[in-house]
Amino acid sequence: MNSQTEISIGKIRRERRARWPRTLRLLLPLSVLSLAVPLATIAQTKHTSAKPAGIAAPQKSYGSPSAPIVMEVFSDYQCPSCRSLFENTLRPMIDDYVAAGKVYLVHRDFPLPAHKYGYQASRWANAAASVGHEQFAKVEAALYDNQASWSNDGNIEKFVETALSSADLKRVQKLMEGCEASPTASLPGANLRNVAATAAGCAFDPFIEQDRALGQRIPVQATPTFVFTHKGLRLPPSSGVISWQILKQFFDSLLGQ
Amino acid sequence: MKTLGSLLLWLTDHGYQVLVAGAVVALCVRNLATRRKVVRWLLIFGGLVVGSVFLAAAYGKMKPLPGLAWSWPSVKASMAFFAMQVESYQLLSPGAANALAHLLPFFELFLGLWLVSGIARRFSSVLASLAICGFMVAITSAYARGLKIDCGCGIGPPEEVGPRALLRDGLKFLLPALLVLIGAFWIRQKREEPAAAEPVPTTKSAA
Numbered sequence: 001m002n003s004q005t006e007i008s009i010g011k012i013r014r015e016r017r018a019r020w021p022r023t024l025r026l027l028l029p030l031s032v033l034s035l036a037v038p039l040a041t042i043a044q045t046k047h048t049s050a051k052p053a054g055i056a057a058p059q060k061s062y063g064s065p066s067a068p069i070v071m072e073v074f075s076d077y078q079c080p081s082c083r084s085l086f087e088n089t090l091r092p093m094i095d096d097y098v099a100a101g102k103v104y105l106v107h108r109d110f111p112l113p114a115h116k117y118g119y120q121a122s123r124w125a126n127a128a129a130s131v132g133h134e135q136f137a138k139v140e141a142a143l144y145d146n147q148a149s150w151s152n153d154g155n156i157e158k159f160v161e162t163a164l165s166s167a168d169l170k171r172v173q174k175l176m177e178g179c180e181a182s183p184t185a186s187l188p189g190a191n192l193r194n195v196a197a198t199a200a201g202c203a204f205d206p207f208i209e210q211d212r213a214l215g216q217r218i219p220v221q222a223t224p225t226f227v228f229t230h231k232g233l234r235l236p237p238s239s240g241v242i243s244w245q246i247l248k249q250f251f252d253s254l255l256g257q
Numbered sequence: 258m259k260t261l262g263s264l265l266l267w268l269t270d271h272g273y274q275v276l277v278a279g280a281v282v283a284l285c286v287r288n289l290a291t292r293r294k295v296v297r298w299l300l301i302f303g304g305l306v307v308g309s310v311f312l313a314a315a316y317g318k319m320k321p322l323p324g325l326a327w328s329w330p331s332v333k334a335s336m337a338f339f340a341m342q343v344e345s346y347q348l349l350s351p352g353a354a355n356a357l358a359h360l361l362p363f364f365e366l367f368l369g370l371w372l373v374s375g376i377a378r379r380f381s382s383v384l385a386s387l388a389i390c391g392f393m394v395a396i397t398s399a400y401a402r403g404l405k406i407d408c409g410c411g412i413g414p415p416e417e418v419g420p421r422a423l424l425r426d427g428l429k430f431l432l433p434a435l436l437v438l439i440g441a442f443w444i445r446q447k448r449e450e451p452a453a454a455e456p457v458p459t460t461k462s463a464a
Contacts, residue, residue: 012449026376034367221417222405233324235338240345240406246355250341253334257325 060107060129060136063098069254070229072106074215077122077143078115078151082224084241086144092244097251107140108211110223117154119208120179124156126204127175131168138163139172178202230254265309265316269412272306273433280436293447296440300378303437307385308372310430313412315365336362342409346399364388372437379445382438389431396422 073090075082090105097103109126111118121143128139142163143156150156161169179202218227218237225239279299286292318339321331340358344351368388371381396408399418408422416422 009449023377026374027371030370030374030376031367033370034363230322231324235322238338238341238345238407240341240404241347242341242344243351245351246337246340246344249355250334250337253330253337254322256330257328257334 060109060125060140061133062094062105062137063103064101065104067098067101067104068231069102069251070104070106072108072227072229073224074108074110074211074218074220074226075224076109076111076115076118077125077140078118078147079112079223080147081241083144083147085224086140089242089244089247093247097248102255103251108215109208110212110215110220110225111208112223115151117151117156120154121150121156122208123176123179123202123204124160124172126207127172127179128160128164128168130175130204131171135164135168135172175203179204228254230257262316265313268306268309269313269429272302272309273429276303276306276433276436280440289447293444296444300437300440300444301375303433303440304372304375304378304381306433307382307430307437308369310412310433311365311369311372311385311388314410315362315369317410317412318362318365339409342407345404345406345409346395347402347404348395348398378437378441382434382441386431386434386438389426389434393423393426393431396426 073082073085075085093103094105098105107125109122111122125136125139125143129136139160142159143150146159150159157173160172164172215225218225220237220239222239224241225237227237228235276299279295279302283292283295283299286295319332319335321327322334322338325331325334336359339362340355343349343358343361344354346354348354349357365388368381368385372378372385392410396418399406400420400423404418406418408416408418410416410422410426416425
């Protein structure tokens with residue numbers, strides 16, 4: 001490279017450096033604009049209307065139906081993520097926001113074909129819900145707490161026994177007559193409609209199928225999936241495990257509207 | 258506002274097709290001066306395309322949830338909802354996911370405006386490419402771990418993480434960003450070359 005070329009390149013570099021403050025001065029208004037645009041949009045208050053979502057009367061729920069926020073959770077009792085959500089998020093939420101009347105939590109059954117005993121677990125939970133809300137809460141907690149055990153051998157009744165009093169247990173067992181798991185139902189990937197057909201006479205299958213049909217309309221792709229309804233308007237569904245910290249922040253932001 | 262929104266969506270959906278066609282044309286042009294002109298115009302259009310992607314993403318994350326009007330509380334509620342989607346990737350702690358969810362929409366808005374403006378295009382396109390790559394890595398990680406979650410892009414209808422989301426992000430978002438990046442550096446290089454070859458005039462001494 002000759003000296004004349006070096007001088008030219010040096011000149012170019014000096015010009016480029018001199019241009020930098022100008023570039024930064026140009027970027028500064030952009031930064032301000034990126035904050036100002038949301039403000040300007042907020043100034044034109046545009047009301048969006050949406051159809052109110054209809055909610056069927058649930059059987060497995062916590063809290064007051066008149067709460068401003070309704071959270072429907074589509075879950076499978078044999079799903080590990082659902083267990084994680086229940087233990088780490090829903091439990092503190094029930095003790096806090098549900099108890100305070102801010103949130104109405106509804107459990108929707110969505111047993112997955114890949115989970116061998118998920119459908120049967122849903123039947124037990126529904127049977128407990130038929131006896132009473134307190135019994136449902138105890139059985140649900142027992143199912144999730146001991147998921148690792150009954151997922152292996154399908155012995156769900158053992159843990160229902162430990163959760164309920166003897167009187168309640170007898171009532172639940174009576175309701176579960178005709179709901180024994182059929183051989184075809186235990187096969188992985190079994191068509192759940194066949195499960196309902198082979199266990200004809202199980203009173204709880206229509207409730208489970210109703211929840212599943214509701215989930216398919218959303219559509220529920222995986223469990224857990226949750227749908228929020230705020231002041232009668234259904235929000236887009238979310239799925240996956242979330243912490244109570246993040247969920248609480250979301251509830252606070254909705255309640256602060 | 259609706260027209261602008263439609264234009265943004267069109268640029269997001271189809272802009273990459275025009276850019277790819279333009280890049281092919283630029284490569285076929287033999288005359289250097291003509292090629293530079295074509296590339297300059299493509300860079301302006303490319304900036305609009307990539308900028309639209311980020312502007313649409315920012316809008317998707319900030320827009321009010323159904324039934325809510327535009328207001329600071331509703332924007333905060335939307336970002337709190339987005340925080341749940343970020344956390345569902347299970348890559349960050351709740352605190353970090355929350356912080357990212359509240360900063361990312363403003364960053365996307367800033368980057369979108371920067372790209373559209375055309376200022377320091379090399380740097381804005383590098384940042385855009387890195388941001389899109391980071392997002393694709395997160396989607397790949399979530400898919401590899403078997404998570405069935407919404408990608409949380411905020412552009413268009415909800416898309417589950419998976420090969421389809423990766424293909425969409427690669428084709429519609431990363432490809433235009435890389436084309437703009439390559440074009441911006443090429444133009445800068447071509448601009449320096451003639452100036453470097455130009456001889457410095459010498460003063461004539463008195464006879």
